[in-house]
Amino acid sequence: MPIVSDVKTTCKKCYSCVRGCPVNAIRFEEDQAELIKEECVQCGFCVNVCSQKNKVIRSDRKAVEKSLRNRRNITIAILAPSVVAAFDEEPNRLVGALKKIGFDKVYEVAQGASMVAREYAKLYGEPIQKPILTSPCPVIVNMVERHYPSLIHHLAPIVSPMIAIADYIKKQQKVSSDIVFFGPCVAKKTEIDKEYAKNTVDYVLLFSELKAMFAENEIYPGKVRPAAFNHFYEECRGQVFPVAGGLLKAAEISTDILNNKITVVEGKKEVLETFRAIEEGKLEPMLIDILYCKGCIDGPDFFHDNSSLQYRKRKVIEFANESIAKRAGDPEKPVKKNKVQISRRVYYKTLQQQRTIPSEEEIRDILAKSQKYSKEDELNCEACGYETCREKAIAVYQGIAELQMCLPYLLGQKENEVYYYKKRVENFMESVKEIDDRIIGHSDAIRAIKNFIVNASKTNSNVLLLGESGTGKTYIANNIHLCGERRNEAFVHINCSAIPKELIEAELFGYEEGAFTGARKGGSPGKFQQADRGTIFLDEIADMSPAMQAKLLQVIQDKEVQRVGGQQTIPLDVKIITATNKDLQEEIKKGNFREDLYHRINVLTFTVPSLRERPEDIPLLVEYLMDKLTKKYQLPLKTVSKEAMKVLCEYKWPGNVRELENLLERLLNMVEGSQIREKHVPLHLWKNENINPLANEVQPLESLLEKVEKETILNALKSTNNNRTKAANLLRVSRSNFYEKLKKYGID
Ligand SMILES: Nc1ncnc2c1ncn2[C@@H]1O[C@H](COP(=O)(O)OP(=O)(O)OP(=O)(O)O)[C@@H](O)[C@H]1O
Known part of the structure; x- marks a missing residue:
């Protein structure tokens, strides 16, 4: 065993051992200091100075x-x-x-x-x-x-x-x-x-x-x-x-x-x-x-x-x-002379290990790699253990020092990295703020949506949005695009179910001139090409034909398209977001959807909750949508009474936010005065007991009509402050008829 040797590799890169070694007999490899045994002079300094106790003396x-x-x-x-x-x-x-x-x-x-x-x-x-x-x-x-x-x-x-x-x-x-x-x-x-x-x-x-x-x-x-x-x-x-x-x-x-x-x-x-x-x-x-x-x-x-x-x-x-x-x-x-070997019979040996010396150009190349282009850049701070940057460059050439041992260079690099990540965090925070203003709601579900949007916008991975119709999938896809670095490029939205089967390939991938009868002169780029460097949103993906699914899979895998009738492949840099309100697992089982395509698109997935799962968001959404709609149609702003809001919050909203938005648009147009009251809210919303005449459930016509009749009478009484004469007038029935109905439905 050599006199001094390495025992552990827990080097913390303080370079103290290199600094103290008189002959640079310490090699750095993969950030770990290691003694060069043949060159060590056994001064013992490196053993003493190593706080990690990485070296031992025999x-x-x-x-x-x-x-x-x-x-x-x-x-x-x-x-x-x-x-x-x-x-x-x-x-x-x-x-x-x-x-x-x-x-x-x-x-x-x-x-x-x-x-x-x-x-x-x-x-x-x-x-x-x-x-x-x-x-x-x-x-x-x-x-x-x-x-x-x-x-x-x-x-x-x-x-x-x-x-x-x-x-x-x-x-x-x-x-x-x-x-x-x-x-x-x-x-x-x-x-x-x-x-x-x-x-x-x-x-x-x-x-x-x-x-x-x-x-x-x-x-x-x-x-x-x-x-x-x-x-x-x-x-x-x-x-x-x-x-x-x-x-x-x-x-x-x-x-x-x-x-x-x-x-x-x-x-x-x-x-x-x-x-x-x-x-x-x-x-x-x-x-x-x-x-x-x-x-x-x-x-x-x-x-x-x-x-x-x-x-x-x-x-x-x-x-x-x-x-x-x-x-x-x-x-x-005195000692007898011949007994002691202290005279001139000692001889010494050359034990030098040859190291290759680099040329001037090679030294300059190494110096340049750590951003030292001129004499002034050579700080000679000795932090790496070498007296000069030049000596260290020679050691790098000889394979005993590493480029990143230069602390000023490393600091510069780290500062750049910190700046880069700081900027990213700032962008991220900005995105979070923007999302907070745009995505309305304060339920846990909405908080999760906001987080998802910010995270999904920071990567190029494929995104899949699931959820009922009208829950906001398109809106979320658009916000993912707006939050990311592609925000200044195109956001191309395609409803796959709305394009006829025979046209969809040309629509998505483009076509060359003469590709089919009616093809435009000079051909046309497809939606994918239009979305290059931006985002493509493929809505209702489950409704795509199997043949088209296979072609889409190819494009997603290769990130390139071939126009219909063309030979050339066109490389693409597109973020792909897909959405459906169908159960894709079920569609795969039924053989309607390709499993391999599902795995490709199912990378970052989010199921957008229905509005009935988050009724606490309704008041905020009402406020936001009314504001949006009044601005859009230049209508006077209206308030919503407490009672009317209660009705809106209790309703199950099968059409989700879209249904709410449509209703508010109607009310803003129809209601006179500055407040939307309970009486203005359509009857079918009042109670969710399927008094909604449009409800899917089939029931005997007579009982349905009775329910509607009863609710209408109640509605009339409410809006006339229980004034029966006025209520009868409102319903355009005679007083006697009105009293009969009150009796029939047990209304006091
Ligand atoms: N959290 C929200 N904040 C603000 N607006 C919302 C929110 N969620 C949905 N909306 C609005 O609701 C409407 C319907 O949303 P969107 O069209 O995105 O639904 P969708 O899930 O894509 O529907 P479909 O499946 O039918 O395509 C849009 O006008 C959208 O702006």
Whole structure:
């Protein structure tokens, strides 16, 4: 398993990992960040910065625990000098705790740092011919090997303190041993795989992994009896190593500001600048103490540590001073040279992956795709993780970045989208308002009709309107057309039952000159063609002949017509609305209607309710229709009395709104005065007890006439305020006859 790897794909596209990666080793594919393992330098930044915890660092804890249990070898811990910054407990208690866990020996890597420092002192003492990069930082080594191979010969051929001390210990040890390094650096885990690190360190664990081991074993270092470090070298200058410039201090090389043979470089930005300067030959020969972090006390394992860098630096320096004071005067026992592999036998390898570089034109093409046509359009905001839009365009070409990673471009796109949808919502709201003014009624049924009209007007899907005659199907179809984007184009209404069978094909699809006898010169476009870009409303669709149904199905499917007698197909962009007052399912069963056509037209379907199902709408409809009719026929407006309105509301309206409209038209014309009263309302409306002489129900003539007679008498009495003489006069019957009838019908 690689040291750093992806575990999940819950990327939220913050691009923090791309921004922090010094070598752009993060690929974005389908909006998900993925590590490019061969190019990763193991700085650990992407792991720490990912709030989604999408990346993990490999842990060798299990192998270390196995080594601790193995009685045939000894397990040795070596602690990086930054340990004093990572733990609150004093170092000797940590040694005690490590021994309690099972480690046989515990060494300070600071001793290896002292050895290495001596080598640097020697190197510095020789004539410096070129810029020399110090090499204890494994991220720096990884960066050079993988991304700046031309700088390989600038790397100091000296091992790191970790390798130096481990090499020494292994050579001293008589029995088989495993060495475990504890430190704050993720890249140390890769350093032990290098050729020159063979037979030195076996495992690398982070301080955080050590803390977890203590916790799991219920070992509290603060409460453990202190134990001494194993050591072999009475010198401790190496303890300042984890602080930036610590190597030079340990090597006793002066970092005087006036000394231009030496410099300290730390942090991503400065490191990259230095690499580029060397590549370009802009740096004079000097020793460059270079670290990717601001000293090891800034290493990735300290990322979530609450303490400040200064606090950690102080702890390291205090500890170093204490040790120096304690050991002052102790004789130095230098290590025998041949036993430690810290000399110039280190060699580095080129591990660079080649990436293809696009041409200028290809870069410009990619930039143009995200609306960057000129230099001013290249904002170089770095939000995508790349320093410049150009670098990002190159990464897009190389397949490791995606075009839409550009936040300003994305924002622009989203703003356009928001504008587009805002406009659509505004249009929608306007349509809703218009519909509210035109479709009269406040019943639930009418509310549903209004919603349906608005929704149906926003799509091109076929619409089917069902319902009794006069309920408003044509009116609804027209409103669907008026609410949609086709409103400025034609609305063509065809009553399929009203056109003779032999003419309907030519009527709908048009004909060519000479197609049949009587065909017009030059031919004629059909209704479909007239409705192009608009809406065609095929009313009474159930009354179409089977042959015509088949042709219509073809046109609906192909969205093109062929004129009668013509060869050419004419493409169409037509919204199709159909309607019928018949039960189409029943018609299909009877074999009168094609099922396939039914499925084609039955996409958005609405059954318009009859007026008797929504009597609460009648007063509003009466008001609206009277207003409409008075304007249309220039008649004086009339009111409707409460009683008359009650009659209208109780009537069942078999002819629906059309019947109501016709009645109102009649009343507006006939009634004198400014109010329509109960007496003006035709008798058959008064009660729905089938006193309507036009009712379909067959009944004996005598009883029907009696009913009519009774209702007429009541009507006359009502309109004369129960004045019997006047009522008899109104009915033009004698008083005696009138009294007889009152008796007959039991009217008091
Ligand atoms: N809710 C309504 N608001 C205002 N006017 C309406 C409403 N419903 C119907 N009308 C009016 O009622 C009359 C009859 O409506 P329409 O012709 O649309 O009925 P239809 O169902 O198509 O009838 P048919 O099946 O006989 O063709 C029209 O004048 C129409 O304007």
